[in-house]
Amino acid sequence: MFWDKKIETLKTDDLQALQLKRLKKTISQAQKVGFFKKRLSDAGITASSIKTLDDIQKIPFTKKQDLREGYPFGFFAVPLKEIVRIHTTSGTTGKPTVVGYTKKDLDVWADLIARNMTMVGVGKEDIFQNMVNYGMFTGGLGFHYGAEKIGMTVIPSATGNTKRQIEMIRDFGVTTIHCTPSYAMHLSEVAEEMGESLDSLKTGIFGAEPWSESVRHSLEKRLGVTAFDSYGLSELFGPGVAFECKERNGLHIWHDSYLVEIIDPNTGERVSDGERGELVVTPLVKEAMPLLRYRTGDVTMLIEDGCLCKRAQKIARITGRSDDMLVIRGINVFPSQIEHVLLKIPEVGNQFMVYIDRINYLDEMTVEVEINRDFFSGELTDLAKIQKKVGKELRDSLELRTTVRLVEPGSLPRFEGKAKRVIDRREVI
Numbered sequence: 040m041f042w043d044k045k046i047e048t049l050k051t052d053d054l055q056a057l058q059l060k061r062l063k064k065t066i067s068q069a070q071k072v073g074f075f076k077k078r079l080s081d082a083g084i085t086a087s088s089i090k091t092l093d094d095i096q097k098i099p100f101t102k103k104q105d106l107r108e109g110y111p112f113g114f115f116a117v118p119l120k121e122i123v124r125i126h127t128t129s130g131t132t133g134k135p136t137v138v139g140y141t142k143k144d145l146d147v148w149a150d151l152i153a154r155n156m157t158m159v160g161v162g163k164e165d166i167f168q169n170m171v172n173y174g175m176f177t178g179g180l181g182f183h184y185g186a187e188k189i190g191m192t193v194i195p196s197a198t199g200n201t202k203r204q205i206e207m208i209r210d211f212g213v214t215t216i217h218c219t220p221s222y223a224m225h226l227s228e229v230a231e232e233m234g235e236s237l238d239s240l241k242t243g244i245f246g247a248e249p250w251s252e253s254v255r256h257s258l259e260k261r262l263g264v265t266a267f268d269s270y271g272l273s274e275l276f277g278p279g280v281a282f283e284c285k286e287r288n289g290l291h292i293w294h295d296s297y298l299v300e301i302i303d304p305n306t307g308e309r310v311s312d313g314e315r316g317e318l319v320v321t322p323l324v325k326e327a328m329p330l331l332r333y334r335t336g337d338v339t340m341l342i343e344d345g346c347l348c349k350r351a352q353k354i355a356r357i358t359g360r361s362d363d364m365l366v367i368r369g370i371n372v373f374p375s376q377i378e379h380v381l382l383k384i385p386e387v388g389n390q391f392m393v394y395i396d397r398i399n400y401l402d403e404m405t406v407e408v409e410i411n412r413d414f415f416s417g418e419l420t421d422l423a424k425i426q427k428k429v430g431k432e433l434r435d436s437l438e439l440r441t442t443v444r445l446v447e448p449g450s451l452p453r454f455e456g457k458a459k460r461v462i463d464r465r466e467v468i
């Protein structure tokens with residue numbers, strides 16, 4: 040059940056010594072990035088001024104918005120020729136957040152995924168269907184190489200064509216699946232309609248978006264799997280940051296690789312033990328793109344009271360965000376990105392509303408935007424053209440299908456205080 044037993048069960052003293060050594064190395068690596076060089080020098084910090092792990096609190100936080108300043112490659116600490124892969128994830132406006140990997144990073148990342156998957160009891164004899172996007176999203180290739188490293192038989196089925204996915208599970212005797220929990224719900228419904236019982240399935244790994252215990256129970260019943268929660272974000276390699284073990288009571292975070300803090304998102308101070316707050320992570324093993332005290336925006340708490348599996352500290356299931364990021368079918372969307380797209384389309388105004396619903400277990404996003412009278416002749420064909428254009432621009436930018444509703448100028452609410460443009464009507468979890 041261990042991929043790397045020694046490192047996974049390190050005693051506290053040894054672990055802290057390793058963390059401190061790696062933290063100093065990470066600071067030195069970060070100093071090769073202009074942004075961090077200036078930040079650290081302004082704060083008077085060098086690797087040698089960090090004497091204890093608590094000294095990390097002297098380092099300023101890094102936020103997603105900061106990464107914008109370096110778009111596209113300004114956060115790389117190695118020459119571009121050392122970068123062997125690039126992924127992206129949503130940025131807060133028009134440009135995505137770029138992440139880069141050296142060969143060593145890819146190896147370390149695959150190892151972390153291998154640790155996680157071994158922890159849930161899958162191995163060489165398992166047949167693994169990876170039903171997530173294989174493009175810029177880190178979930179596809181991230182899991183792919185981790186599973187291959189273990190020696191599993193990998194089916195890179197990616198997303199879409201649910202009936203075909205179900206046929207592959209049946210015909211290839213798939214034992215382990217990976218997808219978003221909402222896609223898993225959809226898959227189970229289609230399997231039921233097809234009269235397929237998917238008896239070969241044993242393990243379901245679900246992540247990339249928030250989900251609940253009730254969804255877990257439902258998936259386990261309908262798909263006949265044991266369901267595990269998997270958490271990660273592109274800026275920290277991707278999936279593999281934290282993962283449930285067989286106890287399924289919190290997600291283990293790999294302390295030799297990620298130093299974690301929980302802060303009050305408003306004050307930036309650490310919260311007391313057992314309190315919820317925003318997860319802040321300093322990755323300790325990244326070469327191409329080191330980060331210091333990265334604010335994930337995800338809300339959770341530390342679980343310190345040990346685990347039957349003998350691995351260290353855990354975090355609780357992610358219960359929300361400390362910012363306005365939405366996770367829709369596993370894709371991250373910031374309202375500011377939508378605004379950015381709409382502002383560039385003269386046929387529509389700059390007031391908009393976003394509605395999120397869950398239909399047949401899948402998230403659907405509707406954007407309502409006011410038509411600009413100067414571009415509207417009154418012809419219905421005009422309306423259809425504009426609607427199509429807005430839908431295409433949103434899809435190209437967000438990589439998400441969106442329903443667009445054009446409304447009369449002046450009919451959407453105006454906000455005097457903080458605008459509340461998003462109405463999330465998905466069931467509360």
Ligand code: DLL
Pocket residue numbers: 128129176177178245246247248249250268269270271272273274277278279335336337357360366369370371
């Ligand atoms: O979602 C990486 C990933 C792929 C994780 C596959 C797990 C499985 P991003 O696209 O950068 O990376 O999105 C990261 O998604 O900050 C959370 O808000 C959310 N998220 C990821 N996993 C979970 C989870 C991938 N298990 C953002 N529960 C994160 C709740 C999650 N939210």
